[in-house]
Amino acid sequence: MGFTTPTPIQEQAIPIILSKSDLIGCAQTGTGKTAAFLLPLLHLLTEANAGTEEENPKIKALVLVPTRELAGQIDQAMEGFSYFTPVSNLAIYGGGDGAGFEREKMALTRGSDVVVATPGKMLQHLRMGYVDFSQLQFLILDEADRMLDMGFVEDIRQIISHCPKERQTLFFSATMPPKIRELAKEILVEPEEINIAISKPSEKITQAAFSVPTGLKVELIKYLLSVKSVPNCIIFCSTKKSTKDLERELNSLDIKATAMHSDLEQVDREKALLQFKSGEYTVLVATDIMARGIDIKGVALVINFEVPRDAEDYVHRIGRTARADSRGVAFTLVAPDEQRDLFKIESLIEMEIQKVAIPPEIGDSPPFDEGNRRRGGGGRGGSRGRGHNGRGGGNRGGGGGRGGRSGSGRGRKPAGNRR
Template identity: 50%
Template sequence: MTFEELDLNDNVLDALYDMRFETCTPIQEHCIPQILEGKDILGVAQTGTGKTAAYLLPIMSMLDDGGFPHDAINCIIMSPTRELAQQIDQAMQGFGYYLDSVSSLPIYGGNDGNRYDQEIKSLRLGADIIIATPGRFISHIQLGNVDLSKVSFFVLDEADRMLDMGFSEDIMTIAKQLPPTCQTIMFSATMPPKIEQLAKTLLKNPVEIKLAVSKPAEKIAQKAYLCYEPQKLKVLEDIFKAGNLNRVIIFSGKKQKVKEINRALVRMKINSDEMHSDLSQEERDQVMFKFKSGATDVLVATDILSRGIDIDDITMVINYDVPHDVEDYVHRIGRTARAERDGVAITLISDQDVYYFQQIERFLEKEIEKVPLPEGIGDGPEYKTALRAPKKGGARGSRGGRQKYGQPRGGRNRNAKPANQHAQGGKSGRSRNGHNRRKPNKPASNA
C-alpha cells in the first residue's frame, strides 16, 4: 500500500514525497487507518519496522487539519530514553516540514537549568506535541507546569522498555490526569504479562496489531564461541588481533561487566569506550559522539544501546553474554548489517548460557557456527542439549534510569529539512507536483 492511498493530510504527503517515501511498511499500513479512525492501538513491533511513522503521520495529519486548541498540549509521546526521544523529534521535524500549524517540544534529561526554564515557558504557551521521557515529564507535573486536561493523543513508545526501567508508576501518574476521551496508542517490542496488564488498564477496546519477531538480516554472519567465563577476554583479544577493530559494539547484560570489559580492552591498547546507565547524560552524549564520528573503534554497552539507535556502519557485534530473550538477541545483532551492508555477529557462550543460546537457535531454525577456541586457552564447555534454564542467581542486566533535564523547542524548527529516515522502507518516488525534488540531507543526530 502507498501513503497516497491513506487518508493523510496533503502537507504530510508532500513531506513524504520529498523524502522519497512512497510505500508503507506493514505496521504503518495496519496502524495509520485505525489511528485516523480514533481507535486505541496496541502494537507489537520491533525497532526498524517503521512504528515511529505509524503513529506520527496520522497524529500530525489530524492536528494540521485543525479542530484542536492552539494554546494546549494536544499529544504526549513517552519515550524510555533521551536517545529515542531525540530520534522521534527528528522524525517529526522531517514529516512536519510543511506543517506550519503544528508545534513540538522535546523534554528529556541532560540539559542545564536555563533550558529547563525555557521548557517551562514553552509548556505554558502550549505545544501540540510533547516528546518526553517519563522522569523528566513527571517533574514538570509535580511542579504544576503542565496542563493535561486537553490532551487528545497519548503514545507510549517501547512500553516494555519503560516498564523494565521502572517507569510504571510514572506512566500511571500521567495517564490518570488525561481526559477520558484521550486516544491511547501503545507500542511494545514484546508482550510480557506486565504489558498485557498495562494495556488492559490504559486502552479502551484497542485494535491489536502484532508483527511476528523478524529474524536477523541474512547479511549478518552469525558465529559463536563456547568458552568459560575466564576465557572470554582471551577470545576477544584473539578476535581483535585479526584486525577486526573498526566499528564494533560489544554487548553485556550487566553494567559492571561492561566496565570490566572496557578496562581490559584499554589494557590491550584497544581504542574503546563504555556506555551504561551509570554515566551522566553529558557523558553518554560524548561517548556516542566519539563513536559515531569514528574517534572510538570499539564501544562496550549494556542493552541501553541495543534498540532505537541508528548507526548504519557497524561492522561487528559481539555478545559477551547470551541474551535470555530471543528478541534481545535480534535487537543486539541488528545493530550491524544495516543499510544493505554486511556484518558479523559473534556470541560468547558460557556453560551457564547454553540453554538460552539453544532457544535462540530454535527460533532462528538453524545451527549457528561454533568457532574453535584460540590455541593456548584450553577447552571450552560442551554444547549439550539443555532441557531447562539454569537456576537464577539474580537479575541479569541493568537498564537505564531516569533522566533529569530537557531541551525545549516551541513550534516547528524552520531550519530542519525533511529527513531521509524513520519511515523505514518507503520506496523512492517522484514528488507529488510532478517533478523530482532534490533529496534533503539527513540531519545530524544529537544522540
C-alpha cells in the same frame, strides 16, 4: 527521507491511525515503527489545525518512551518529518543539571504540539502543576514492554490520570506478555491490533557463538576486531561494571573504544554516541540501554561479550546491525556457565546458532554441553507473534477513550526547534 515503499508495520498502522482508532501494535525495533506513528500523527495535527496559528500552542500529543536516547531520537525524527510544517516538538528526558530542568519547565509552559518524554521526567513536571494536557488528543506509548520492565508502570498510570479521557491512544510493544495486555485494557478503547512481532533476528545477520573461557574473552575480541576489519562495532555487556572494565581494557590495547551506561550523565552519553557515529571511536561498549530503539546506520558488527539472560534481549542487541537494506554480523562469546542461556536464545528464535571454536593460539574452547540444552532450553520460546495477523478486534478498556479530535489552532515551531 529515503522512503520508497512502506514497511509492514507502516502499511498496516498508518490507515488505522488516520481512521482515529486506538491501536495496539506488536512490532520489533528496526521495523519502521517510529515513522508508522509519527507520519500519520503529523498529518492529523496539520489537518486539524489548518489555517490557524498559535503563539503558545497547547500540547496535542504526548509520546512516552523508556530511555533518554530513544526520546532524543524520536524528537529528531519528528523534527525532520515536520520541517515544512508549523508543528512544534519538544523532548523531555532529564539528565544534566537543575538548569536543564528549568529550561524544560519554560518550554512546557510555552507549549508545544508534540512532547516526547520519559515517564519519570514527565511525571516530575506534571507534579509541579504547570503542564497543561487539557487539549491533548494523542497519547502514544512506545516500547511499552521495556517501560514496564524498567518499573515505570505506576508513573504511566499517574500520567494517564492527567490526560483527557477523549483521546486517541497508540500502544506499541515488541512483546505482548500478560502484564502488557492488562495495561492495554486499562488505557485503550476497542483497539485495532497489528502483530508483526517476530522473535527472530533478521535473515541478513550472520550469527556465530564462540565457546570461550571468561578469562580469554578480551583476547578473543582483540582477535576478532583484527581479522574482521570492520569500520565499527557495538559490544554489549550485561552489567555497568563489565562495560566500564571492558572499555578500559580495550583502550589499554590501543582499541579506540567508548562506553554508554546509565551511570554516565546525559551529556556524556550523548557525547559518546556522537563520537561513535562520527567514527572518532570505532567501538562502542554498552549495556542494554543501547539494545532497543537506537538507530545507528552502518553498524557492521555486534558482539555479545556476555550472553543476555533474557533471550528476547539477544534479538534486540543483534538488531543494531543489518538495519534497513544492509547486512551484518553478530558474535556471541559464551562461557561454560552461559551455555544454558544460549540454548534458551536458540529456543526462542527457533534456530541453531553456528558454534565456533576459538583459534588455538588464543586457547582451548570448552565443548558445548548438550545437557545444558536439555536442562535450560525451554526458555520463553515458541512461535509467538509469527507473521502478520492484520487487524483484530480488541477489548474495551476502562481508561480513556479516543476522540478529542477538535484541535484549537496551529502552533509555530519554538526557536529551539527551528532549523
